Amino acid sequence: MEILIIIIIGGIILYLVFQDKTGEKYKKGIAALQADNLDLAEQYFKEISGKHKEANSKLEEITFKRGEISENTGDLEKAYEYFSTIQRTNSQAAERLVEIDFTRGLSAKKSGDFDAAYNFFSKIASSSKKAFFEASKIDFKRGVTAEFSKTYSIAKEYYSKSLLYKDDEKIHYGSICRNLICDLKSGSLPAKNEVSEIYKSPVDEKLKNDFLYRYAVKLIKSDKLTYASEIITNKLDNSFPEVEDLGSFVSNYKKTQLKNIIQEINKSLFSEERNSLLLETLYNKIEVYKYIIEEFPEYSSSIFEIQKNLFGKLISQYISEQEFEKCLEHIISFPNFYDNIELLKNAAICCIRLALGNRISENNYKLIIAIWLTAIYNDDIFINSLETTTWDDEYTFTFGNVHIEPKEIASLGKYSSFLFDISLENINREKPSDTNIPIGGAQRELLQLFESSLNNIHPEKTNKTIHGFYMAEKGAIDRLSKTLGYDVLYCTPEFAKHFKISKNILKYLNYKYEADKSEIILDLGAKYISLAFNKTGGVQLQDSSVFEKYASSLHYLEYILDSIKAKYNYKYEDYKDVLNRYESIKIKFEEQALRILSDFAHSNDEDEKLIELMTKVFKALPTSERLGHFIADYITTYCIEKINSKSISEPKALEYLINSILVSPENHKTAKNLAIFISLNLADYTFNSKVKSLIPKLKEIESECLYDSFQMELLPLRNELKELMRKPNINYTRVSETINIIDELVNAVAPV
Amino acid sequence: MQLNIFKLVRMKNPYEVLSVAQNATKEEIQKAFVRAQMENIKTRKYEGKELMEARNQLMIPAKRLVADFLFPAKIKSKRPKPIDISELEIQGNIDVNILNENALDSLKYSLNYV
Numbered sequence: 001m002e003i004l005i006i007i008i009i010g011g012i013i014l015y016l017v018f019q020d021k022t023g024e025k026y027k028k029g030i031a032a033l034q035a036d037n038l039d040l041a042e043q044y045f046k047e048i049s050g051k052h053k054e055a056n057s058k059l060e061e062i063t064f065k066r067g068e069i070s071e072n073t074g075d076l077e078k079a080y081e082y083f084s085t086i087q088r089t090n091s092q093a094a095e096r097l098v099e100i101d102f103t104r105g106l107s108a109k110k111s112g113d114f115d116a117a118y119n120f121f122s123k124i125a126s127s128s129k130k131a132f133f134e135a136s137k138i139d140f141k142r143g144v145t146a147e148f149s150k151t152y153s154i155a156k157e158y159y160s161k162s163l164l165y166k167d168d169e170k171i172h173y174g175s176i177c178r179n180l181i182c183d184l185k186s187g188s189l190p191a192k193n194e195v196s197e198i199y200k201s202p203v204d205e206k207l208k209n210d211f212l213y214r215y216a217v218k219l220i221k222s223d224k225l226t227y228a229s230e231i232i233t234n235k236l237d238n239s240f241p242e243v244e245d246l247g248s249f250v251s252n253y254k255k256t257q258l259k260n261i262i263q264e265i266n267k268s269l270f271s272e273e274r275n276s277l278l279l280e281t282l283y284n285k286i287e288v289y290k291y292i293i294e295e296f297p298e299y300s301s302s303i304f305e306i307q308k309n310l311f312g313k314l315i316s317q318y319i320s321e322q323e324f325e326k327c328l329e330h331i332i333s334f335p336n337f338y339d340n341i342e343l344l345k346n347a348a349i350c351c352i353r354l355a356l357g358n359r360i361s362e363n364n365y366k367l368i369i370a371i372w373l374t375a376i377y378n379d380d381i382f383i384n385s386l387e388t389t390t391w392d393d394e395y396t397f398t399f400g401n402v403h404i405e406p407k408e409i410a411s412l413g414k415y416s417s418f419l420f421d422i423s424l425e426n427i428n429r430e431k432p433s434d435t436n437i438p439i440g441g442a443q444r445e446l447l448q449l450f451e452s453s454l455n456n457i458h459p460e461k462t463n464k465t466i467h468g469f470y471m472a473e474k475g476a477i478d479r480l481s482k483t484l485g486y487d488v489l490y491c492t493p494e495f496a497k498h499f500k501i502s503k504n505i506l507k508y509l510n511y512k513y514e515a516d517k518s519e520i521i522l523d524l525g526a527k528y529i530s531l532a533f534n535k536t537g538g539v540q541l542q543d544s545s546v547f548e549k550y551a552s553s554l555h556y557l558e559y560i561l562d563s564i565k566a567k568y569n570y571k572y573e574d575y576k577d578v579l580n581r582y583e584s585i586k587i588k589f590e591e592q593a594l595r596i597l598s599d600f601a602h603s604n605d606e607d608e609k610l611i612e613l614m615t616k617v618f619k620a621l622p623t624s625e626r627l628g629h630f631i632a633d634y635i636t637t638y639c640i641e642k643i644n645s646k647s648i649s650e651p652k653a654l655e656y657l658i659n660s661i662l663v664s665p666e667n668h669k670t671a672k673n674l675a676i677f678i679s680l681n682l683a684d685y686t687f688n689s690k691v692k693s694l695i696p697k698l699k700e701i702e703s704e705c706l707y708d709s710f711q712m713e714l715l716p717l718r719n720e721l722k723e724l725m726r727k728p729n730i731n732y733t734r735v736s737e738t739i740n741i742i743d744e745l746v747n748a749v750a751p752v
Numbered sequence: 753m754q755l756n757i758f759k760l761v762r763m764k765n766p767y768e769v770l771s772v773a774q775n776a777t778k779e780e781i782q783k784a785f786v787r788a789q790m791e792n793i794k795t796r797k798y799e800g801k802e803l804m805e806a807r808n809q810l811m812i813p814a815k816r817l818v819a820d821f822l823f824p825a826k827i828k829s830k831r832p833k834p835i836d837i838s839e840l841e842i843q844g845n846i847d848v849n850i851l852n853e854n855a856l857d858s859l860k861y862s863l864n865y866v
Contacts, residue, residue, distance in 0.1 A: 137866045140862075140865070140866050141863075141866065144859065144862045144863055144865075147859055147862075148859065170865075170866065171866050174862070174865055174866070178862060181858075184853070204865070206856075206858045206861050207858050207861075207862070207865075209856045209858075210856045210857055210858035210859075213853070213855055213856040214853045214854075214856075217851045217852075217853040218853070220848055220851065221848050221851070240855075240856060242852075242855040242856060243856075246851070246855075248843075248844070249844070249846065249851065252842050252843055252844060252846050253846050253848070255840055255841075255842045256842055256846045258840065259837055259840050259842065262835045262837050262840075263837070265835065266834045266835060269832065269834075270834060299835060299837075299840075302832075302833075302835050303835065305832065306832050306835075309830075309832055316826065345821070345824070346824075348821075349821075349822065349824065352822065381821075382817065382821070385817070385820050385821060385824065388774075388824070388825050389774055389775050389820060389825055390775040391774075391775050391776060391777060391816070392813065392816075395813050437813040437814050437817065438814065439817070441814045442814055442817040442818050442821065445814075445815075445818050446818060446821060446822075449818075
């Protein structure tokens with residue numbers, strides 16, 4: 001023990017002695033440092049390194065001082081060496097290193113060694129703005145050098161680097177501009193947005209004019225003369241004689257183009273040889289050079305008149321060459337062609353010829369049918385037809401209308417004379433006769449002619465699709481013509497959507513809806529709506545109009561019905577609101593869901609899965625008595641069959657029967673069978689327990705017929721059990737319990 | 753008043769079959785029909801019932817409306833006049849290849865730009 005105490009005391013004494021020595025050396029080191037005797041100071045601090053906490057930082061300070069001394073004496077290499085050793089822990093040293101690199105870069109640049117200078121500047125560009133600037137300047141200069149040697153892709157690489165320096169507008173925008181000049185020099189045309197950036201930005205005037213001049217020349221060579229003129233007139237500095245000359249050149253160049261077109265017109269149009277290709281080429285050429293032609297009003301009206309003439313000639317030519325697809329395409333390329341009775345009629349002729357020639361396919365049927373029906377439902381076409389011939393002058397023609405018997409004589413559309421100015425002397429609405437010819441008759445004959453041609457479409461699946469589409473389109477335009485007045489073009493939904501004219505129809509249908517509030521109008525309007533969908537396939541409402549909302553509900557209805565058809569076990573009750581929003585949609589859902597489920601019931605062998613599906617479907621429309629009745633019937637029949645064949649447990653059957661009475665409380669078949677089933681099985685203890693557990697469910701039901709059935713089937717049993725209680729050797733507890741269950745059951749469904 | 757659709761499907765242009773104008777009167781059609789029958793004895797261009805169908809098509813006004821829809825009268829448009837370009841003056845050379853894109857070149861200027 002004593003020895004231990006001696007050792008401890010000894011240790012403490014030694015520690016104090018050495019501690020005192022370390023402190024002394026530190027003080028000496030500080031004194032040496034203050035006297036700038038760095039070597040001596042370094043010696044002291046090294047000796048106590050690891051023993052004194054400040055020793056290492058003092059050593060770092062000595063190294064920094066040495067670096068400073070080297071730097072001041074111009075020995076940058078040595079200074080760099082000193083600062084490098086402590087740069088990780090000393091931020092000032094790191095800054096000094098950047099400064100040294102920058103200085104070295106400047107001196108390399110001064111001596112003409114741009115590679116070395118660039119290396120120094122780029123090394124520190126991320127931490128020194130001025131180095132970044134210097135590096136960018138070198139990049140720019142290298143770009144210029146590359147441009148001189150016509151290596152434009154290399155030049156672009158340099159300019160792409162130098163333009164990154166945004167603090168100096170001159171270099172930044174100068175680089176962008178030279179970059180675009182390189183694009184032009186290498187044969188590509190910069191994008192318009194890049195060019196407009198040059199107009200807006202503070203680019204050096206000389207560079208800007210060089211670029212814009214080149215750009216204008218390039219545009220001229222690419223036949224973009226209008227844009228070239230705009231650049232020359234509005235963007236280039238017109239004080240340059242070269243710019244003035246370029247302007248004159250463009251003006252003359254346009255005249256030459258115009259002259260060429262006119263010469264071509266004169267040559268083609270008045271030559272004997274004529275075919276659709278020739279007319280087509282000429283028509284398209286006028287279209288392409290429209291922008292130049294428009295600049296010469298003294299010639300433009302004649303040229304455009306000829307183009308209009310060519311348009312008509314092309315139609316005749318296509319028809320005579322039986323090029324009906326091309327002809328149709330040509331006609332519908334005319335803006336709002338449907339407002340021109342002649343064009344609409346010619347389009348219809350193409351459609352019927354395509355139909356009669358069995359040239360309707362899956363690819364073109366929609367537009368052909370839409371155009372055909374729209375034309376035939378246009379009474380004006382037929383009036384116009386009467387105007388082009390004189391044979392009909394001795395007759396009168398009637399549009400008939402709903403007031404004239406027989407009703408089918410009435411014309412299909414509604415005659416509206418606002419589209420053109422004609423004499424109406426031989427048009428009336430009187431009863432048809434041998435001399436008062438019904439227009440409606442001709443319209444119907446044409447429709448039948450078209451319909452008969454649809455029968456020739458093969459295969460059957462395509463025929464069915466096309467026929468279904470035809471009937472839907474016809475149904476819609478027929479309803480539209482009977483719903484709206486004269487102010488709107490009657491067209492089919494596909495026509496309206498294809499040519500984007502639904503808005504007007506919907507406007508008028510909306511007036512009608514506002515007045516009638518009829519869902520029939522909503523249903524019609526919905527056919528003219530093009531729904532938009534989000535990424536998950538949900539409907540994205542565009543204007544939330546009444547028609548769009550109805551169309552959206554219709555879409556979901558189709559979706560749900562398709563899902564039921566595919567037997568998807570969805571949570572259909574999530575669509576309850578959508579289905580219940582409109583009475584007509586509710587009815588459609590009820591009818592179609594019934595049809596689908598009925599088909600399944602007749603063919604399905606997965607009965608329990610079907611019961612599950614039916615129950616889920618019912619939750620989408622729980623107010624439907626028809627649906628409930630059908631489902632309850634199905635489940636009851638199923639249970640009876642399974643009970644008789646002993647392929648279902650009694651508790652399971654009981655659960656099914658109670659569920660079925662829940663969906664159809666007044667279903668006599670279910671109620672009676674449930675009551676009989678319970679009465680037959682009450683003697684079973686397990687069954688009794690199940691009955692007891694299901695009584696709360698029965699309390700939810702208001703069902704007179706179940707109450708009646710229970711009274712009829714269970715009360716006699718109860719009386720029998722009461723009688724039994726009077727006899728000896730009976731399990732009174734069980735019997736009494738069964739009587740209680742009967743009472744509970746009857747009370748559960750008793751009318752309140 | 754019903755038309756025989758199947759006849760119409762394979763029907764040729766009745767105006768062409770009888771070689772009558774689109775404005776022909778009933779009398780002209782009747783005459784053309786007789787003439788066509790006579791000619792057809794030699795030429796055998798059409799079947800006899802085709803001539804009859806064409807006649808019926810044009811004699812009954814409601815049917816003729818359908819024929820006019822399917823085979824409309826060609827409307828003679830005015831023949832446009834050639835456009836006079838004698839006053840269209842073009843000065844100087846308009847060959848795009850003579851354009852000097854380097855006219856306002858700034859590359860030398862860019863050497864000392866930064």
